[in-house]
Amino acid sequence: MVDSVEKGQQIQWTDSISVPDFPIIPYIEGDGIGSDITPAMLKVVNHAVSKAYGDKRAIEWKEIFAGQKAFDLTGEWLPQDTIDAIEKYHVAIKGPLTTPVGGGIRSLNVALRQKLGLFICQRPVQYFEGVPSPMMHPEKVDITVFRENSEDIYIGIEFKAGDTETKRLLETLKNQYAVDNIARPENTGVGVKLISEHASKRLVRQALQYAISQEKEHVALVHKGNIMKYTEGAFCHWGYDVAVEEFAAKKVEWGYEIENPNNGQKILVTDVIADACFQQVLLKPENFDVIATMNLNGDYLSDALAAQIGGIGIAPGANLSDRDALFEATHGTAPLYAGKNLANPSSLILSAEMMLRHMGWSEAADKLIQGMRLSLKAKEVTQDFARHMEGVEGLSTSDFAQAICRHMR
Known part of the structure; x- marks a missing residue:
């Protein structure tokens, strides 16, 4: 050295x-x-x-x-x-x-x-042969996670419980958006979740380019858009937009399909709800090659996957x-x-x-x-x-x- x-x-x-x-x-x-x-x-x-x-x-x-x-x-x-x-x-x-x-x-x-x-x-x-793992077949795990780094709740916009501005924000939410379950605004903190089209698209673009260069067969967009429709749901829609508009993806039964220009093979692009994804990577990890997701999901998911192959x-x-x-x-x-x-x-x-x-x-x-x-x-x-x-x-x-x-x- x-x-x-x-x-x-x-x-x-x-x-x-x-x-x-x-x-x-x-x-x-x-x-x-x-x-x-x-x-x-x-x-x-x-x-x-x-x-x-x-x-x-x-x-x-x-x-x-x-x-x-x-x-x-x-x-x-x-x-x-x-x-x-x-x-x-x-x-x-x-x-x-x-x-x-x-x-x-x-x-x-x-x-x-x-x-x-x-x-x-x-x-x-x-998985590396010889590493102790709690899984029966850790050798089936070979997944690359693309986690968006710049947004989500990790942006750090938070309001401390009990502060005057926090209570004022909570009252606004309660009055304007009919949020009825804010029972104790004086004891409630608030965090802001930011998901943008620009950041979502550039992440998915990189994940798709990686799948092409590494000759992978499946890219999964992981999100909780069934609940958070305008943040995580938007991430999913913007991800598909990239596949269609920039990679000429065609609609198929289970998502979209891209042709790899390097070998002519098909790359399937699908989306998976986050909690379902956690179950599926445990039960059938061989079904996943590349995962593209937002900051918090990616943080949890990459560590959970690591636990399967030894930590x-x-x-x-x-x-x-x-x-x-x-x-x-x-x-x-x-x-x-x-x-x-x-x-x-x-x-x-x-x-x-x-x-x-x-x-x-x-x-x-x-x-x-x-x-x-x-x-x-x-x-x-x-x-x-x-x-x-x-x-x-x-x-x-x-x-x-x-x-x-x-x-x-």
Whole structure:
């Protein structure tokens, strides 16, 4: 690993990404177990790149700061320099960041997405042989969730219970819209849900383009439009509009059908009510390839899917805009395990694999995945998996990273 920018060059973006042989990539170590899993990720990525390209390519890592480490250094939880660096270099990766519950600083993960305009959260969920799972057939799960990042209740427009403006708003709702079940306005908080045509369409557009490029067969628009007709219902209608107007989708019995221009195969576009979707991905996950949905649904659904294949500890994620990409561990900071060299770095390592593919470095990504698959198959795992396996002693974070490197061929 080189934490320097002396040799490195910037990734460029015009109509598409252009990656030099020695790109500068910023990373945020993260809070809690970030200090354990981020060095493990850097080690694995560097080894994969070296295995794939020898000395012809290498990543020049540049540490940037957010969370507790940033606050200790600068007095700010999310310095502007960090935002500027990600915008400048276009690709970055981060460990988990602390998110207080019920007060304190705002969610740094949400703030990063909104400040950088990262409107897609892409979460591929697939099973790796050897990982303990509560499901009978976790191998049937291979689903990519496209979650809209910029809207929904995550926009953060809320009114505190008991405030004068909140009570006034509730009285207006009660009087003008015949909302009769506001019994105690003095003890009721209010949150605003925003869903726009622009954000809905650009998310579905990306999900459909992904389905075409990855030769998937089914895109499901997941919503609760039977109840929230003008927000989640509108998302569904706008999604179908994109399919018809931009991808020449044709109406069929169960939705719409797009012809993949790359192979002539049909891609089915349907919509599924959110609660029904939760049931169906448990009972028949093989029926789903790509899910496009809004912020809150996507948050719940991607974590629920991850539970089926072994947990969020092995589920990667990326936050994307048209120009910039921030890859991340999808789990929390797990402060009880911080500094003990015990945490599972798989989520962050697999997010780095997504990053390598985003950069067009598929050979290195293939090496990384090979090392991960063979390590898990050989039951060389961290303690969170080992305790669910008979006769397996868990590896430390750093030893697991070394096992992945050793299995790259």
